[in-house]
Amino acid sequence: MQNAGKLIHKSGLLLSVLVGGVIFTSCGSAPPPESQALAPVPAPAPGAADNVGQKVQAAQVPRSRPQLIKKAAMTVIVNSVDKSIETVTQIINRQQGDLIGLNEQQPTKEDSRHTASIQLRVPQNLLESTLEELAKLGTVENRNITAEDVGSQLVDFQARLTNLRKTEANLQKIMDRAGSVRDILSVAQELSNVRQSIEQIYAQLKNLQNQIAYSTITLKLEAAVSSSSPQRGVSSQVQETWNNSTQSLGNFTVGLLKLGIWLMVYSPYLLILAGGGYTFYRWRRNRVISH
Numbered sequence: 001m002q003n004a005g006k007l008i009h010k011s012g013l014l015l016s017v018l019v020g021g022v023i024f025t026s027c028g029s030a031p032p033p034e035s036q037a038l039a040p041v042p043a044p045a046p047g048a049a050d051n052v053g054q055k056v057q058a059a060q061v062p063r064s065r066p067q068l069i070k071k072a073a074m075t076v077i078v079n080s081v082d083k084s085i086e087t088v089t090q091i092i093n094r095q096q097g098d099l100i101g102l103n104e105q106q107p108t109k110e111d112s113r114h115t116a117s118i119q120l121r122v123p124q125n126l127l128e129s130t131l132e133e134l135a136k137l138g139t140v141e142n143r144n145i146t147a148e149d150v151g152s153q154l155v156d157f158q159a160r161l162t163n164l165r166k167t168e169a170n171l172q173k174i175m176d177r178a179g180s181v182r183d184i185l186s187v188a189q190e191l192s193n194v195r196q197s198i199e200q201i202y203a204q205l206k207n208l209q210n211q212i213a214y215s216t217i218t219l220k221l222e223a224a225v226s227s228s229s230p231q232r233g234v235s236s237q238v239q240e241t242w243n244n245s246t247q248s249l250g251n252f253t254v255g256l257l258k259l260g261i262w263l264m265v266y267s268p269y270l271l272i273l274a275g276g277g278y279t280f281y282r283w284r285r286n287r288v289i290s291h
Contacts, residue, residue: 068150069148069150071218072216075140075219076137076221088134096126097120097126097130113223121214127217154209168194
C-alpha cells in the first residue's frame, strides 16, 4: 500500500510539472499587448510630407486666367475703298466697337492706288468674329494677331493700390490726432502725396483693364487696280480759269485800296518831305544862278 501511494504521489507531481512547463512556455512565446501597442511606426521618407502638401495645395488653388492684351493687323485688297469704308463702319456698329482713326489717301498719280488705314477697337471676345467679317471685304493679303499677358502687372498695381490706401487711412488717423499746426501740415503733405500716387496707379490700372477688355485692329484697305486720274472737262477748266481770274482781280483791287489807305494815313509826313525837298531844290538852284 505504501508503494502504491508513493507511485501515485510521484505521478501527480510529474503531471503538475508538465502542465506548468506548457503554461510557462506558452506565456513566454506570446508577446504582451503592451509590446504590440508600442511597436515603432516606420518614419516617412524625407520630403514626402512636403510633396503631398504641395500636391494638395496645387489641387485646391485654381489656376488664374491669363490677362491678355490682344492686337490684330490686316491688309485687304478690295474693289472699292469708299464702299469698304462704309461697310467697316457698319461692322463696327454691329460689334459694339469704336472707330479710333481713319487715314485715307486718294490716288495722285496714274499708277497709284486708292488706300485707307483704319484703326478700330472691339470687345476682346468679339475679336475673331470681327476679323472674319472684315475678311469678307475682299482678298486678305496678310493677317496677324499678337497677345501680351499683363496679369503680373495687374496684380502689382492692385497690391500697390491696396497698400497706398492703407497708408492713406493711417495718415488720416494720425492727422486727426495731431496737435500742433506743424504736425498737421506735415501729415497733410504726406497725405496729399499718397493720394496723388493712388490716383496715378488707379489710372494706370484702369487703362490696363481697358486694354484687356477691348482689342485694337489696324485695317489697311487697298484698291485692287490703280485709279487713273479722270480727264477734266472743258467746262470745268473754263470755270476754274474764271474763278482764278476773278479772285486775282479781287486781290489786286484790295491791294490798291490798302495802298491808298496807307498813303492817306502817312500823307502829312509825305507833304513835309515833299516841301523839304522842294525848298532844298530852290536853294540849290538860286545858288547856282548867283554864281
